[in-house]
Structures are given as C-alpha cells and as structure tokens.
Amino acid sequence: MxxxxxxxxxxxxxxxxxxxxxxxxxxxxxxxxxxxxxxxxxxxxxxxxxxxxxxxxxxxxxxxxxxxxxxxxxxxxxxxxxxxxxxxxxxxxxPMCLKDGTPEQIEKYLIPACAGELSTAFCTSEPGSGSDAAGIATNAVADGNQYVINGEKCFASNAEFADLSLLTTIVDGDSSKPTLFLIDKGTEGFNVARLPRFSQRSGHGHPELSIRDMKVPATQILGEVGQGFELTKDWFVEARLAIAARSIGMAIRATELANDWANEREQFGQKIIGFQAIEFMIAEMATEIMAGKSMLYRVASEIDAGLDRKQAHAKASAIKLFCSETGWRVVDKAVQIFGGRGTMCENPVERLYRDVRLERIWEGTSEVQKVIMGGQIAKRGLDMYVGWS
Ligand SMILES: Cc1cc2nc3c(=O)[nH]c(=O)nc-3n(C[C@H](O)[C@H](O)[C@H](O)COP(=O)(O)OP(=O)(O)OC[C@H]3O[C@@H](n4cnc5c(N)ncnc54)[C@H](O)[C@@H]3O)c2cc1C
Structure with a gap:
C-alpha cells in the first residue's frame, strides 16, 4: 500500500x-x-x-x-x-452538477463559473425542510413552455449576490419530482426577504428567499424533471469530503498555534507545555488529526481508484462525521490552551472556534450522517466501514 x-x-x-x-x-x-x-x-x-x-x-x-x-x-x-x-x-x-447541463447551459454557466466570472448559490433548504431535504415545498407549476415557481428558501449562502442560483423545487406539487432550476440574477419574483446575521462573518449572507410567481422557461431546468436529487448525489460526496478536509485543516492550524503558545507562555515559573495537562491535550489533538487525516486520504484515494459510487457516498458520511467532530474537539482544546486569549477575536483560534462549529451542521448534520451509516450497515453490513480490502 x-x-x-x-x-x-x-x-x-x-x-x-x-x-x-x-x-x-x-x-x-x-x-x-x-x-x-x-x-x-x-x-x-x-x-x-x-x-x-x-x-x-x-x-x-x-x-x-x-x-x-x-x-x-x-x-x-x-x-x-x-x-x-x-x-x-x-x-x-x-456546483459539480453544472457539468450535467445542456451544451448551451455549460457554455453560459459552467465555463464562466470555472473562470471565476460567474458566482453561484445553491438553494435547497426551506423553513420547513432542513435535514429532510425531500420535504421541500417550493413548487414549480408547468404553464406552456415555462414554469411558475412559488416558495420560501432559507440559508441560501451567497444568493443575495450570486449571478446564478440553483433552485431545488418540486414540480406540480409532486414530491417525487425534485427538480433543479437555473435562476439568473435579477429574475422577477426571486426576492431576498431577510438577511439574518450568523456566527461566521464571511462577507456574504445566508438569506431567506421569498419566491413569488417567478416565471422561468423550461430550458432553465438542469437535467430533467424529477432528477434534482440524483444530480446532487455526487456533489454530496465531494462536499462532505471538502468539509472533512477543511475541518482537519482548521484542527491543524489550531494545534500549531496552541503548541507554539504552550511553548512560550509561562505560569507558576515554567512554560505551560511543562504541565502534563497541557502536553496531554496537544498529544490528544495530534492523535485525532492523524486519525481523521488517515481515513480522509485513504477513502479519497479509493475514490480516485474507482470506488463504487454508493460505497463512496456511504464512506463520505463516516468521514464527514468524524472529521467535523474532530475539528470541533481539537479547536475547543486549542481555545482552552490559550486561556482567556483564546476568546479574543484577534486570535485565529477564536475565529476557528466559531467556524468549525458549522461543519457539524451543514451538508447533513452529524446525526444525519449516523442515520445514513445506520441504513448502510443494515443494508450492506459492517464490513464497508470496518473491513479492509
Ligand atoms: C451558515 C449556513 C449556511 C448554509 N448554506 C446553505 C446553502 O447554501 N444552501 C442550502 O440549501 N442550505 C444551506 N444551509 C442549511 C443546512 O444544510 C441545514 O442547516 C442543515 O441541513 C440542517 O437543517 P436544519 O438547520 O433545518 O436543522 P433540522 O433539520 O431542523 O435539525 C435540527 C436538529 O434535529 C436533528 N435531526 C433532524 N433529523 C434527524 C434524524 N432523522 N435523526 C436524528 N436527528 C435528526 C439534526 O441533526 C439537528 O440536531 C446552511 C446552513 C447554515 C447554518
């Protein structure tokens, strides 16, 4: 190996x-x-x-x-x-699914998006549908060669600025027809209702959207009617691995900073790294990072070698779960090692503490990852997670 x-x-x-x-x-x-x-x-x-x-x-x-x-x-x-x-x-x-567009959609949206000339947002979550994404109610009703869309969205990161919003809807009130629409900036009926503040200060919001009688040509559907969730399945794997990698990155930065601080700060006449309580925390942080990093890169290389799509999806859940929870535990310990200075906004560790918290929530909460894993274990057996081939 x-x-x-x-x-x-x-x-x-x-x-x-x-x-x-x-x-x-x-x-x-x-x-x-x-x-x-x-x-x-x-x-x-x-x-x-x-x-x-x-x-x-x-x-x-x-x-x-x-x-x-x-x-x-x-x-x-x-x-x-x-x-x-x-x-x-x-x-x-x-978003990866833009590659599944028509040649015209690829030309108009994907190529400029890759060049950084077109920004995007992905709008799935709704006030009544978060973890249960299949429960979305935003409805697109066919009207000749166009659709009339009504609904509410929330947590739509960057949608107040985005040149293109990918909007998840159902069609004709039928929840078995999840469908993705490509919405150009400025489309009438696509309104930001509220811009709540969040713990992470990123320079863009996560607005609540009110979609009212928005008329969109049928040519703006990505893929086909009913394909909405199928088109985003691969993206979930990519997004969950990205979250895991970011969480590990945050944990590494926090550990490096905490280790440097522990080797500099003196209390009771000695460097605090000399206290076993602190040294042990650093050792635990390093161990957790090593574990998370190992599972992340092992499965990433399995995917590169052609791992079956369903297995990739199942394993990505375990990786997202472990690495985001690891990131959280490690950054929390880094704050502890800094003492009061760990809560000052000028300290990167304080900002990491606010940021890493989100990683346990978006793209499927930790609980939802466990639900996915539970289903996979029931269906395919434990070997997928505990075996090695
Ligand atoms: C800053 C931010 C940015 C976001 N950006 C986007 C975006 O760009 N586009 C987008 O579409 N969405 C976005 N989201 C939404 C995000 O994906 C959801 O917050 C997430 O899926 C959880 O949904 P929820 O917040 O409605 O929580 P809920 O689904 O209401 O869950 C509440 C609690 O119940 C638990 N729970 C729910 N179901 C189960 C279950 N079956 N078993 C056990 N426990 C369960 C959850 O784990 C959680 O602890 C963003 C969220 C945030 C906070």
Missing part, C-alpha cells in the same frame, strides 16, 4: 499553502471586523486564485477547471480551509 503523495500532489499543496498564507490569512481580521472586504481586495484574491492554478479544482480542464484528483481536492481544501471567515469559499468550486 503506497499512501505517499506524488510530486504533483506536493506541488498542489505548495500552491494552496502559498495562496492561503499570502492572500487569505492577511485579510481575516478585517473581514471579521467589518464583515466585508473591499472590491479591490476581492479582485486581488480572485487573481491570486487564478495565478496559483486553483480555480474550479473540482471541474475538468475541458470546462476550464483544474481536473484535480479527489486526493488533490482534499489537499487544497485542507490548506485553504485553515483560513477563517469562510475565505476558503473565495477559492471557487462551482
């Missing part, structure tokens, strides 16, 4: 590390304080992403992406995920 990173993988890591440290870390505090960056700063970061060859790492070269392996995508997410305020989102990864 060879789990060593290739020369190309190491090059990807260097580029992602350089981008994170040169472009993202320096603007973190400003973003946290003012909840926005100046347009020139955003433009500089976008240029940096292109210069480092990190735009659309999840798409093919044919469409203007980087054509990276899953392992390489994890490497990038581990590095950029160390930045706070969701600055990792500036390293754009357009």
């Amino acid at each position: 060879d789990m060593a990173l290739s020369k190309d993988d190491l090059d990807v890591r260097e580029r992602a590390r350089a981008l994170t440290r040169t472009y993202l870390f320096p603007v973190e505090e400003e973003l946290d304080e003012f909840e926005r960056l100046a347009p020139e700063q955003e433009a500089t970061i976008r240029e940096g992403v292109r210069d480092h060859g990190l735009n659309a790492i999840n798409h093919s070269r044919e469409h203007g992406g980087q054509g990276m392996t899953i392992v390489q995508q994890c490497i990038v997410n581990e590095e950029v995920g160390q930045s706070t305020g969701a600055l990792w989102g500036r390293v754009w990864q357009p």
Whole structure:
C-alpha cells in the first residue's frame, strides 16, 4: 500500500499553502471586523486564485477547471480551509452538477463559473425542510413552455449576490419530482426577504428567499424533471469530503498555534507545555488529526481508484462525521490552551472556534450522517466501514 503523495500532489499543496498564507490569512481580521472586504481586495484574491492554478479544482480542464484528483481536492481544501471567515469559499468550486447541463447551459454557466466570472448559490433548504431535504415545498407549476415557481428558501449562502442560483423545487406539487432550476440574477419574483446575521462573518449572507410567481422557461431546468436529487448525489460526496478536509485543516492550524503558545507562555515559573495537562491535550489533538487525516486520504484515494459510487457516498458520511467532530474537539482544546486569549477575536483560534462549529451542521448534520451509516450497515453490513480490502 503506497499512501505517499506524488510530486504533483506536493506541488498542489505548495500552491494552496502559498495562496492561503499570502492572500487569505492577511485579510481575516478585517473581514471579521467589518464583515466585508473591499472590491479591490476581492479582485486581488480572485487573481491570486487564478495565478496559483486553483480555480474550479473540482471541474475538468475541458470546462476550464483544474481536473484535480479527489486526493488533490482534499489537499487544497485542507490548506485553504485553515483560513477563517469562510475565505476558503473565495477559492471557487462551482456546483459539480453544472457539468450535467445542456451544451448551451455549460457554455453560459459552467465555463464562466470555472473562470471565476460567474458566482453561484445553491438553494435547497426551506423553513420547513432542513435535514429532510425531500420535504421541500417550493413548487414549480408547468404553464406552456415555462414554469411558475412559488416558495420560501432559507440559508441560501451567497444568493443575495450570486449571478446564478440553483433552485431545488418540486414540480406540480409532486414530491417525487425534485427538480433543479437555473435562476439568473435579477429574475422577477426571486426576492431576498431577510438577511439574518450568523456566527461566521464571511462577507456574504445566508438569506431567506421569498419566491413569488417567478416565471422561468423550461430550458432553465438542469437535467430533467424529477432528477434534482440524483444530480446532487455526487456533489454530496465531494462536499462532505471538502468539509472533512477543511475541518482537519482548521484542527491543524489550531494545534500549531496552541503548541507554539504552550511553548512560550509561562505560569507558576515554567512554560505551560511543562504541565502534563497541557502536553496531554496537544498529544490528544495530534492523535485525532492523524486519525481523521488517515481515513480522509485513504477513502479519497479509493475514490480516485474507482470506488463504487454508493460505497463512496456511504464512506463520505463516516468521514464527514468524524472529521467535523474532530475539528470541533481539537479547536475547543486549542481555545482552552490559550486561556482567556483564546476568546479574543484577534486570535485565529477564536475565529476557528466559531467556524468549525458549522461543519457539524451543514451538508447533513452529524446525526444525519449516523442515520445514513445506520441504513448502510443494515443494508450492506459492517464490513464497508470496518473491513479492509
Ligand atoms: C451558515 C449556513 C449556511 C448554509 N448554506 C446553505 C446553502 O447554501 N444552501 C442550502 O440549501 N442550505 C444551506 N444551509 C442549511 C443546512 O444544510 C441545514 O442547516 C442543515 O441541513 C440542517 O437543517 P436544519 O438547520 O433545518 O436543522 P433540522 O433539520 O431542523 O435539525 C435540527 C436538529 O434535529 C436533528 N435531526 C433532524 N433529523 C434527524 C434524524 N432523522 N435523526 C436524528 N436527528 C435528526 C439534526 O441533526 C439537528 O440536531 C446552511 C446552513 C447554515 C447554518
């Protein structure tokens, strides 16, 4: 078994590390304080992403992406995920399902999105439907060669700015027909109802949307009527591995900072690293990172080697569960090691503490990952998780 990173993988890591440290870390505090960056700063970061060859790492070269392996995508997410305020989102990864569009949709949306010229939002969650995504009620009713859509959405990250919103609906009130619509910015009837504040200060919101008699041509459907969830299945694997990689990245940064601090801070006439209570916390943090990182890269390389799609989906749940919970536990310990200074917003560890909390919730909560795993164990047996082949 060879789990060593290739020369190309190491090059990807260097580029992602350089981008994170040169472009993202320096603007973190400003973003946290003012909840926005100046347009020139955003433009500089976008240029940096292109210069480092990190735009659309999840798409093919044919469409203007980087054509990276899953392992390489994890490497990038581990590095950029160390930045706070969701600055990792500036390293754009357009929704994978855009590749399933018609040639016209690919030309109009995917290619500019990969180039960083078109921003996107993905609007599935609703006031009455979160974990139970199949319970969405936003309804598209056929009317000649167009659809009239009504409904409410919430937590629609970036939808107040996005050039393109992917909107999940049902069709004709039939919940067996989940369907994705491509909604251009400014489409009449697509309204931001409220922009609540969140613990993470990322420079964009997660608005509540009110969709009223919005008329959309049938040509704006992605894939086919009823294909909405099928088209997003692969994306769930990608998104869950990305969350796991980011969580590990956050845990690594927090541990490095806490270890440095413990070797510098003196109390009772000695460095606090000399107290076994602190030394043990660092040892536990390192162990958890090692475990999470091992499962993440093992399965990522299995996927690159052609792992069956259903198994990838099942394993991604375990990885998202473990790595996001690990990230949380590790960052919490880092705050503890910093003492009161761990709660100062100028300390990256404090901001990581707010950010890492989200990773246990979005793209399926920890409880939902366990529900998925429970179903898989009942259906396919435990071996998928505890075996090795
Ligand atoms: C900052 C932020 C950004 C987001 N961005 C987006 C976005 O861009 N697009 C989008 O569509 N959504 C987005 N979301 C929504 C996110 O995916 C949901 O918050 C998440 O799926 C959970 O849904 P919920 O918040 O409604 O919680 P609920 O589904 O109401 O769950 C509440 C609690 O019940 C538990 N629970 C629910 N069902 C079960 C079960 N079967 N068994 C055991 N426990 C269960 C949950 O684990 C949780 O602890 C975002 C959320 C946040 C906070």
